[in-house]
Amino acid sequence: MSAARQGPDKPGPAQTVLERNLKRLAGELAVIPRTRKTALLGQPGAGKSALLDALTERSCQPRPVVGQRTDATSWAEDPHAPLIHRCGGAVFVDAPGYGTAAHPSEAFFKLFPFRSFDRLIVLFKDKLHAADDRLLLGIARSGLTERTLLVRSFADGLAQEEREALRREWAARFAGPVVFYSARDRSGLPEIAAFIAAGDES
Amino acid sequence: MGLREDAAKLRQDIDDEQNVKLRIALFGQPGSGKSSLINQIVGQPVARTGVTTDTTVEAQVIAHEELLFVDLPGYGTSRFPPNEWMDRFRPEELDLFLCVFAGKFHEADTAFFKELRAAGRICLFVRNKLDDLWEDGRTTEELRAEIVADVERQIGAAEPVFFVSCRTREGLSELVDGIKDSLAPALRDKYARSAKAFTLAHLEAKKEACEKSVYKYAGLAAANGLNPVPGVNVGVDMSIMYKMFAEIRASYGLTDEKVNKLIPSLLPLGKRVLDYGTKEGIVLLLKKFAGKSASTAVGRFVPIVGQAIAAAAGFGMTLAAGKSYLGDCHELAQRMLEQELGIGRAT
Numbered sequence: 001m002s003a004a005r006q007g008p009d010k011p012g013p014a015q016t017v018l019e020r021n022l023k024r025l026a027g028e029l030a031v032i033p034r035t036r037k038t039a040l041l042g043q044p045g046a047g048k049s050a051l052l053d054a055l056t057e058r059s060c061q062p063r064p065v066v067g068q069r070t071d072a073t074s075w076a077e078d079p080h081a082p083l084i085h086r087c088g089g090a091v092f093v094d095a096p097g098y099g100t101a102a103h104p105s106e107a108f109f110k111l112f113p114f115r116s117f118d119r120l121i122v123l124f125k126d127k128l129h130a131a132d133d134r135l136l137l138g139i140a141r142s143g144l145t146e147r148t149l150l151v152r153s154f155a156d157g158l159a160q161e162e163r164e165a166l167r168r169e170w171a172a173r174f175a176g177p178v179v180f181y182s183a184r185d186r187s188g189l190p191e192i193a194a195f196i197a198a199g200d201e202s
Numbered sequence: 203m204g205l206r207e208d209a210a211k212l213r214q215d216i217d218d219e220q221n222v223k224l225r226i227a228l229f230g231q232p233g234s235g236k237s238s239l240i241n242q243i244v245g246q247p248v249a250r251t252g253v254t255t256d257t258t259v260e261a262q263v264i265a266h267e268e269l270l271f272v273d274l275p276g277y278g279t280s281r282f283p284p285n286e287w288m289d290r291f292r293p294e295e296l297d298l299f300l301c302v303f304a305g306k307f308h309e310a311d312t313a314f315f316k317e318l319r320a321a322g323r324i325c326l327f328v329r330n331k332l333d334d335l336w337e338d339g340r341t342t343e344e345l346r347a348e349i350v351a352d353v354e355r356q357i358g359a360a361e362p363v364f365f366v367s368c369r370t371r372e373g374l375s376e377l378v379d380g381i382k383d384s385l386a387p388a389l390r391d392k393y394a395r396s397a398k399a400f401t402l403a404h405l406e407a408k409k410e411a412c413e414k415s416v417y418k419y420a421g422l423a424a425a426n427g428l429n430p431v432p433g434v435n436v437g438v439d440m441s442i443m444y445k446m447f448a449e450i451r452a453s454y455g456l457t458d459e460k461v462n463k464l465i466p467s468l469l470p471l472g473k474r475v476l477d478y479g480t481k482e483g484i485v486l487l488l489k490k491f492a493g494k495s496a497s498t499a500v501g502r503f504v505p506i507v508g509q510a511i512a513a514a515a516g517f518g519m520t521l522a523a524g525k526s527y528l529g530d531c532h533e534l535a536q537r538m539l540e541q542e543l544g545i546g547r548a549t
Contacts, residue, residue: 043305043306043308044305044306044307044308045305045306046305050337050338053338066337066338067337067348068306068335068337068345068348068349068352069306069348069351069352069355070306070307070312070352070355070356071306072306097306099308099309099310100306100307100308100309100312101307101309101312101313101356104309105309125233125304125305125334126231126232126233126234126235126304126305127231127232127233127253127254128232129231129232129233129308154334157333157334157369158253162253165252165253165254166253166254169254183336183338184336
């Protein structure tokens with residue numbers, strides 16, 4: 001494995017490390033049959049890694065990288081970075097936050113193998129950004145809305161009327177289900193777990 | 203210089219002071235809490251806030267007293283590429299930049315913050331939503347250190363980071379100090395007059411800054427002896443007096459609404475502030491100080507108002523009235539702040 005390793009400063013002439021990793025992901029997923037595959041997608045710092053840790057009760061292999069550091073989960077430096085997390089009979093992909101300097105959303109959206117997944121969990125905190133809108137639009141156009149769950153993280157501070165205002169706003173932008181989630185009080189976690197497991201016969 | 207020249211110069215001074223705003227620009231992702239931060243800095247709900255997405259990409263400009271906030275909701279999006287932004291908003295015309303973030307750095311943050319710093323602009327880094335900063339099994343100190351390190355990595359230089367929460371108000375006092383410290387001395391008074399006081403020290407700074415305005419207004423009101431004060435053998439310009447009183451009150455954020463909601467023990471003082479703020483109240487106050495001479499301390503005023511005005515007949519009266527009103531407003535604001543901070547004295 002180490003023979004093929006290149007330094008982080010030297011991506012291939014045509015492809016960046018991120019692009020190579022995204023293509024590798026598609027290949028790795030293709031050879032995992034009959035397993036529920038779930039992707040966690042979202043803005044940097046939306047809480048994807050922490051959600052994965054909570055969903056799998058910290059037992060997935062390898063454990064995700066949780067942290068305040070931008071690009072804590074990075075696919076842009078190591079061409080052999082682990083891309084897939086396994087937990088029991090399920091497979092998770094904890095995508096790096098899109099829209100950072102190291103993970104520009106254009107390259108990310110173009111190459112991410114959305115169709116290889118049974119479940120897409122789109123997380124966001126604060127407000128929906130332009131990049132989130134692009135992602136949701138892409139999901140709708142590809143007919144993937146049914147397998148997608150929109151999750152508003154850091155929701156413990158939201159008042160009831162704020163939640164209702166948000167639901168109204170999102171209804172115009174995304175036709176699928178929405179869950180309010182908080183890592184702190186774990187509210188919303190059962191709904192997310194149920195969505196991931198629903199209809200799984202593998 | 204004669205009275206007329208002094209007055210003309212003073213009027214120019216006052217106009218300039220009011221026309222030249224302190225311009226503070228806020229950058230940050232949608233939802234990073236820029237509008238909430240503006241409201242906290244001025245202590246009044248001047249900016250529209252909300253949890254839903256603001257779809258405008260136009261810069262929101264919010265004026266409050268002598269402060270002007272420029273809020274850029276859609277910065278760094280495809281409709282607002284960084285280069286175009288720099289041309290359109292001319293950062294050299296802005297006095298201070300607040301780089302607001304409430305999570306990890308997006309590509310646009312990194313690009314903008316770096317560019318601003320490279321341009322030599324004064325930037326303060328504000329990590330908003332401190333109350334959201336939480337991670338299982340880790341202390342706030344660890345998380346803060348990690349954020350400071352991340353800022354350094356993204357910006358390429360070590361920068362102090364202000365951690366604030368608009369919900370719990372933690373850190374706001376330090377931010378207000380931080381803003382003041384990074385301003386040019388000439389702009390500090392402006393800021394002290396217009397920003398909300400979070401501590402008693404802030405309030406003292408506000409009083410000092412207001413006092414300078416009182417000298418100018420009092421001088422101009424005395425020089426323009428247009429309106430004879432009933433029962434007193436001198437005239438003053440009542441509209442200038444009225445403007446001065448209104449400005450003092452606004453500096454302390456003593457709106458009618460706030461004063462009317464005061465606890466009973468503060469109501470008499472509040473009522474006095476409202477009553478003396480009217481034209482009738484001002485006349486009463488002027489009469490009270492009629493015959494008061496400013497000449498004892500004339501030397502101190504000369505640099506501000508000019509020799510001729512310092513010697514003008516009505517100056518002692520207008521100055522004393524202004525200072526008295528400033529004193530009342532200051533005391534009321536101080537008692538209100540003490541109550542807010544839970545150090546209220548028993549009355």
